[in-house]
Amino acid sequence: MFFAYMFVDVMSPLQSLIETQRGWSPDAFGYYAGAEYILNVFGFLILAGIILDKMGVRFTGTLSASIMVVGACIKLYAISDWFQGTALDHWLSSWWVSMPGSAKLAAFGFLIFGCGCEMAGITVSKAIAKWFNGKEMAFAMGAEMAIARIGVFAIFSISPRLADWMGKDDPTVVVPVAFCTALLCIGLICFIIFTFIDRAFDKQLDAAKLPDAPAEEEFKLSDVKNIFSSKLFWIVAMLCVLYYSAIFPFQRYAANMLQCNLGIDATTASDIFRWFPIGAAALTPLLGIYLDVKGKGATMLIVSAVLMIMCHCTFALLLPAFPSKALAFSAIIVLGISFSLVPAALWPSVPKIMDERFLGSAYSLIFWVQNIGLCLFPILIGKVLTASNPGVDNPMEYNYTNPMLLFASLGVLALFFGIWLKVLDSKKHYGLEKPNIVSNTEEKVFESEGETFE
Numbered sequence: 426m427f428f429a430y431m432f433v434d435v436m437s438p439l440q441s442l443i444e445t446q447r448g449w450s451p452d453a454f455g456y457y458a459g460a461e462y463i464l465n466v467f468g469f470l471i472l473a474g475i476i477l478d479k480m481g482v483r484f485t486g487t488l489s490a491s492i493m494v495v496g497a498c499i500k501l502y503a504i505s506d507w508f509q510g511t512a513l514d515h516w517l518s519s520w521w522v523s524m525p526g527s528a529k530l531a532a533f534g535f536l537i538f539g540c541g542c543e544m545a546g547i548t549v550s551k552a553i554a555k556w557f558n559g560k561e562m563a564f565a566m567g568a569e570m571a572i573a574r575i576g577v578f579a580i581f582s583i584s585p586r587l588a589d590w591m592g593k594d595d596p597t598v599v600v601p602v603a604f605c606t607a608l609l610c611i612g613l614i615c616f617i618i619f620t621f622i623d624r625a626f627d628k629q630l631d632a633a634k635l636p637d638a639p640a641e642e643e644f645k646l647s648d649v650k651n652i653f654s655s656k657l658f659w660i661v662a663m664l665c666v667l668y669y670s671a672i673f674p675f676q677r678y679a680a681n682m683l684q685c686n687l688g689i690d691a692t693t694a695s696d697i698f699r700w701f702p703i704g705a706a707a708l709t710p711l712l713g714i715y716l717d718v719k720g721k722g723a724t725m726l727i728v729s730a731v732l733m734i735m736c737h738c739t740f741a742l743l744l745p746a747f748p749s750k751a752l753a754f755s756a757i758i759v760l761g762i763s764f765s766l767v768p769a770a771l772w773p774s775v776p777k778i779m780d781e782r783f784l785g786s787a788y789s790l791i792f793w794v795q796n797i798g799l800c801l802f803p804i805l806i807g808k809v810l811t812a813s814n815p816g817v818d819n820p821m822e823y824n825y826t827n828p829m830l831l832f833a834s835l836g837v838l839a840l841f842f843g844i845w846l847k848v849l850d851s852k853k854h855y856g857l858e859k860p861n862i863v864s865n866t867e868e869k870v871f872e873s874e875g876e877t878f879e
């Protein structure tokens with residue numbers, strides 16, 4: 426996931442460079458960014474969850490890592506000089522002309538990569554739930570996400586520098602993307618090694634089983650229908666989509682937003698923004714430990730939404746009025762704290778309320794709803810940005826107030842769902858506020874059509 430998250434954001438600090446070099450407008454950049462989620466939205470993620478529950482972690486993980494490598498290679502080719510001026514480039518550039526051929530092919534590669542990346546995300550979550558069942562699961566998930574965030578930090582730090590590899594006068598987007606593609610190949614090899622370790626772990630689990638233990642129930646397709654008809658599922662999914670839509674799409678525009686508000690170059694903007702994932706990386710595992718030991722998952726979700734609203738309002742209204750690096754830094758750090766609360770509380774709560782046999786599908790369906798938002802919001806933000814800046818063609822002069830207010834409004838809605846979840850938890854006792862380690866020994870409940878199932 427470390428390398429996957431690096432690849433996701435490798436172009437984020439280079440928005441203005443790709444605009445000048447390949448003619449991608451903010452709109453085109455928005456479409457490219459949203460492409461990561463398109464196939465997932467059109468059902469791939471649902472299929473991925475079923476594959477995971479049917480075929481298991483080892484097969485699905487290897488498949489997903491391979492898909493990521495294929496998608497990355499396509500994107501690398503699209504932005505490379507080899508592709509410019511080819512017959513395919515001419516043909517792709519001949520229709521929907523506001524989206525250059527390179528942007529279309531890069532979006533296609535990113536679309537393939539996105540299928541692998543999200544499939545890997547649910548596979549990793551299910552693997553952690555299996556490996557840490559009854560133990561420090563929230564800490565383990567927090568540590569996994571922390572490593573992924575360090576990947577984002579790393580790429581925001583090195584991407585602009587790699588782009589200058591050939592010299593500051595001849596920056597290129599090819600070097601950073603090629604570097605991350607190579608890392609994804611290493612990631613695939615790492616996962617193949619993990620499959621051997623996991624096979625050995627399964628043997629240990631089988632050996633520890635009592636001979637007369639009841640056979641585990643198999644995953645059924647009707648489980649997917651049951652998950653969909655659960656009110657609890659929809660609240661968690663809505664919270665997830667609203668919160669993450671105000672984080673990941675923001676991440677794509679953040680460097681440019683800081684450049685425009687503070688009048689700084691891409692490297693300085695990335696140097697400020699990279700503290701966002703680093704703050705989250707440092708805190709998520711600690712909050713995971715807190716959740717394992719003390720609980721308060723639903724409360725953490727509410728606090729997180731409040732912090733996010735404050736930060737996005739700061740970027741929308743305060744930073745343009747008081748363009749100070751200290752203010753930008755403070756808001757970025759607080760947003761990092763917010764971004765550690767939701768992931769630390771949300772993902773480890775899912776195994777508390779969903780049965781292990783359909784955990785892969787439960788994660789995939791939450792990811793699916795989330796991906797709809799992640800797909801649409803970069804496009805919407807690109808459009809709002811373009812509409813709010815008529816006649817502005819210098820990518821250093823955009824006014825980001827309206828896009829940032831849009832992000833803040835998502836936080837308000839997420840807050841509403843967080844409060845609803847907490848109220849429901851206090852009435853129906855799902856155990857979301859309880860410590861993780863204790864609740865693992867309790868029965869898992871799964872609510873559907875107003876009833877509560879075991």
Ligand SMILES: NCCCC[C@H](NC(=O)[C@@H](N)CCCCN)C(=O)O
Binds near residue numbers: 542547570673772
């Ligand atoms: N094992 C992963 C748990 C989820 C982590 C979560 N990621 C997501 O929600 C992804 N569906 C979206 C990732 C977007 C970048 N491709 C997270 O907090 O990162």
